[in-house]
Amino acid sequence: MKELSGLPVDSTCVIASLDGDQRFISRITSIGLTPGCRVNVIKNDGNRPMLIYSRDTMIALNRNECKGIMVKEVTA
Amino acid sequence: MSTATIALLGQPNSGKSTLFNALTGLRQHVGNWPGKTVEKKEGSFTHNGMEYRVADLPGSYSLSANSDEEVITRDYIASGDADVVCILADSSQLQRSLFMLADYAGIDVPCFLLLNMSDVAKDQGKTIDAKAIEERLGIPVIPFSATDTRSYDVFYEAMGRAINNKTRLNLNDLKKQYESIKGYQEICDLIPENALPGYSSMWAAVKVIEGDRVVSAKLKNAVGAETFAKIEEIKKNTQGAVATGGCKFAWIDDVLDKAVVSGEKKVTLSRLDRIYTSRVWGKPAVILTVLLGLIASFIPALPLMGVGSAVIAIKEPVMNALYSAGCPEVIVLVIGDVIIQSFSYIFKMLGFVFGVTLVFGLLEEAGVMARISYVFDNTMGKLGLQGKSVMPFLVSFGCTMGGAAGARVIDNWGQKVLTIALAWAVPCGAAWATIPMLASIFFGPGAVGVIVAILLTMLVHMWITAKVFGGKLVKVEDRYGMIMELPPYHKPKWGSLFRYVFGRTKETFVRVTKVILLVCGLFWLLSYSPSGNTSVLYRIGVAIEPVTRFFGMPWQLFLSYIASAVGKEGAIGVISALYNGGSLGTAFVDSMNGAARAANFNEMMLANVTKPEALAFIFAMTFNMPCVVALAATYQETHSAKWTARIVLYYTVMSLILAFIAYHIGLLIW
Numbered sequence: 238m239k240e241l242s243g244l245p246v247d248s249t250c251v252i253a254s255l256d257g258d259q260r261f262i263s264r265i266t267s268i269g270l271t272p273g274c275r276v277n278v279i280k281n282d283g284n285r286p287m288l289i290y291s292r293d294t295m296i297a298l299n300r301n302e303c304k305g306i307m308v309k310e311v312t313a
Numbered sequence: 314m315s316t317a318t319i320a321l322l323g324q325p326n327s328g329k330s331t332l333f334n335a336l337t338g339l340r341q342h343v344g345n346w347p348g349k350t351v352e353k354k355e356g357s358f359t360h361n362g363m364e365y366r367v368a369d370l371p372g373s374y375s376l377s378a379n380s381d382e383e384v385i386t387r388d389y390i391a392s393g394d395a396d397v398v399c400i401l402a403d404s405s406q407l408q409r410s411l412f413m414l415a416d417y418a419g420i421d422v423p424c425f426l427l428l429n430m431s432d433v434a435k436d437q438g439k440t441i442d443a444k445a446i447e448e449r450l451g452i453p454v455i456p457f458s459a460t461d462t463r464s465y466d467v468f469y470e471a472m473g474r475a476i477n478n479k480t481r482l483n484l485n486d487l488k489k490q491y492e493s494i495k496g497y498q499e500i501c502d503l504i505p506e507n508a509l510p511g512y513s514s515m516w517a518a519v520k521v522i523e524g525d526r527v528v529s530a531k532l533k534n535a536v537g538a539e540t541f542a543k544i545e546e547i548k549k550n551t552q553g554a555v556a557t558g559g560c561k562f563a564w565i566d567d568v569l570d571k572a573v574v575s576g577e578k579k580v581t582l583s584r585l586d587r588i589y590t591s592r593v594w595g596k597p598a599v600i601l602t603v604l605l606g607l608i609a610s611f612i613p614a615l616p617l618m619g620v621g622s623a624v625i626a627i628k629e630p631v632m633n634a635l636y637s638a639g640c641p642e643v644i645v646l647v648i649g650d651v652i653i654q655s656f657s658y659i660f661k662m663l664g665f666v667f668g669v670t671l672v673f674g675l676l677e678e679a680g681v682m683a684r685i686s687y688v689f690d691n692t693m694g695k696l697g698l699q700g701k702s703v704m705p706f707l708v709s710f711g712c713t714m715g716g717a718a719g720a721r722v723i724d725n726w727g728q729k730v731l732t733i734a735l736a737w738a739v740p741c742g743a744a745w746a747t748i749p750m751l752a753s754i755f756f757g758p759g760a761v762g763v764i765v766a767i768l769l770t771m772l773v774h775m776w777i778t779a780k781v782f783g784g785k786l787v788k789v790e791d792r793y794g795m796i797m798e799l800p801p802y803h804k805p806k807w808g809s810l811f812r813y814v815f816g817r818t819k820e821t822f823v824r825v826t827k828v829i830l831l832v833c834g835l836f837w838l839l840s841y842s843p844s845g846n847t848s849v850l851y852r853i854g855v856a857i858e859p860v861t862r863f864f865g866m867p868w869q870l871f872l873s874y875i876a877s878a879v880g881k882e883g884a885i886g887v888i889s890a891l892y893n894g895g896s897l898g899t900a901f902v903d904s905m906n907g908a909a910r911a912a913n914f915n916e917m918m919l920a921n922v923t924k925p926e927a928l929a930f931i932f933a934m935t936f937n938m939p940c941v942v943a944l945a946a947t948y949q950e951t952h953s954a955k956w957t958a959r960i961v962l963y964y965t966v967m968s969l970i971l972a973f974i975a976y977h978i979g980l981l982i983w
């Protein structure tokens with residue numbers, strides 16, 4: 238298991254667990270990121286928000302916010 | 314005529330505003346929810362002889378207690394004020410956007426589901442079997458395209474069915490999902506049906522498991538502390554929102570099973586997005602986009618601005634005609650210098666509001682605004698704002714009114730008001746015309762230093778203002794990093810865009826006319842002097858000169874400072890007139906209409922004003938209230954007289970403080 242923000246661009250992963258306060262969990266699940274869901278990393282550089290693609294949606298995630306997202310990398 | 318109320322519910326970008334505007338057209342009204350810093354949009358339409366009221370609920374990703382918006386939304390729905398809730402989902406990302414429906418499930422109000430953007434889904438090669446989904450959900454479900462006004466018959470039909478049959482969501486399968494959560498059933502059993510009016514015990518149990526503070530507090534009241542303690546105990550062993558979120562999506566998967574067929578596709582960033590998201594080019598690209606937008610907005614603005622100038626052209630002839638008809642002077646002046654003059658401002662302003670609303674509405678429609686949000690999220694987040702706020706700031710370098718009008722794209726009311734409050738600190742075009750001119754008279758090449766000082770002061774001012782107002786407008790616990798969808802680019806729909814822009818411009822006209830006539834009338838009255846310099850302002854100015862000198866302003870400069878709050882273009886004319894023994898009111902109006910400044914202006918200034926005083930005046934004028942039109946635009950966008958007044962008061966005080974500081978620094982230097 239790895240942190241989502243540690244993944245390189247173009248990798249694919251599956252969310253393994255979410256960790257954070259209630260508000261974070263609520264916000265992150267309501268945008269569709271729940272354990273088991275597949276995520277593509279589109280952009281991941283510097284201190285700018287990450288861009289990921291999941292459930293047919295491009296999502297921008299602040300770096301601090303994605304610290305609590307642990308993923309399992311899958312090889313396509 | 315009988316009436317029914319329908320509420321629109323959907324995640325951001327689901328097409329709610331498009332539907333709302335298409336349904337209500339110009340019959341809409343924007344206000345605030347009572348006592349809340351959340352915007353309330355209402356409208357109405359008639360169909361088949363029946364009158365419908367429409368409430369456009371604030372867009373959010375769920376119905377949790379993460380923000381005031383969400384709590385207001387769910388409480389409004391549960392109150393039963395709406396007869397039916399129309400839930401919008403985005404067909405092109407159906408699975409994700411049905412989360413709202415899943416979160417809604419358990420609120421006991423009839424509803425129906427629009428699978429909006431069905432044209433987009435079709436273009437992506439997706440086919441959606443709405444009938445199958447309808448059977449599983451038990452409510453009307455229709456494929457829909459909010460931008461296609463010809464497709465609205467199906468909407469009215471589904472709405473009618475939902476209202477007449479009071480169609481409610483079939484909850485059995487969702488319940489089964491939740492039952493798989495250990496402890497759910499026990500919690501549910503401890504909550505009597507209707508413990509929270511309007512919400513089922515399933516809904517309440519799920520929210521408790523999710524740790525929803527608002528629901529928990531209400532529930533504690535409803536079931537008593539003892540029972541609630543038991544619930545809390547059981548809750549500890551659940552996995553909270555992760556578990557319930559999983560159930561919601563599992564349910565959605567079942568609902569959509571075999572009803573949605575889509576081709577696999579690989580996602581990549583478009584070329585434009587590669588630029589916007591680039592670490593190096595992102596910010597320059599956004600700034601360039603906004604500046605081009607600002608320039609472009611002058612094109613649609615020109616006709617109305619032309620009308621504004623034409624209105625001024627009729628002023629002389631009208632006044633002359635009135636004089637020769639033997640009209641008393643006061644009446645002629647009121648008609649000329651107040652009414653005609655105000656309408657000239659109003660039309661020029663409307664031109665700009667029209668242009669800015671159109672161009673920035675276009676950027677919003679097209680999805681560019683979301684990229685701007687992304688690029689400036691970090692920077693603006695430090696001020697408690699969204700990335701989009703950078704746009705009004707940049708526009709304000711041209712015109713504060715444009716900045717205030719542009720702040721409309723910020724969907725959170727508190728952040729919008731804060732953005733406008735900060736945008737006032739950005740010196741506008743008229744200030745930039747005055748600052749270098751005055752500075753070079755007094756300081757020669759040192760004028761560059763003054764300009765730099767003004768820019769630095771602006772930044773500090775914005776930072777302080779964010780601290781002063783930020784706490785109230787954007788609560789600290791409501792500030793987080795971005796978790797936001799970056800929607801695909803959309804081709805703008807000109808029809809609905811123009812309808813929206815015309816609607817907004819008309820509404821602006823009605824509101825700002827009042828404000829501008831009022832302020833201009835008041836200013837005229839105070840500066841009216843039938844013979845010599847006998848106006849009220851003059852007398853006040855002279856009387857309090859000992860005080861204003863404290864801020865580095867002799868009465869002439871102070872009156873010009875007051876005039877600059879009405880219009881910065883007028884400041885120089887007023888100074889010039891006052892030192893030449895002319896009248897304040899006339900000089901102001903003339904220079905607002907573009908009169909050239911006196912030939913001996915430079916010598917006269919140097920002879921009468923000291924360097925520290927000049928510096929004080931430059932700061933006071935620059936950071937004063939931008940102008941009456943900006944004031945009107947601020948009132949229009951915030952729809953809060955209270956907040957508008959607060960901002961005015963704050964800027965008046967701040968500008969005097971800055972003048973004071975500048976003056977005393979000046980005294981030390983010279």
Ligand SMILES: Nc1nc2c(ncn2[C@@H]2O[C@H](COP(=O)(O)OP(=O)(O)OP(=O)(O)O)[C@@H](O)[C@H]2O)c(=O)[nH]1
Pocket residue numbers: 323324325326327328329330331332372429430431432433457458459460461677678679680724803805806
């Ligand atoms: N192609 C297509 N575009 C649509 C449709 N409905 C809405 N849009 C576009 O989708 C974008 C978002 O629509 P909005 O109406 O602003 O969405 P909203 O739900 O109000 O979003 P927020 O204002 O963020 O809450 C706009 O550019 C619309 O023109 C549709 O059925 N088909």
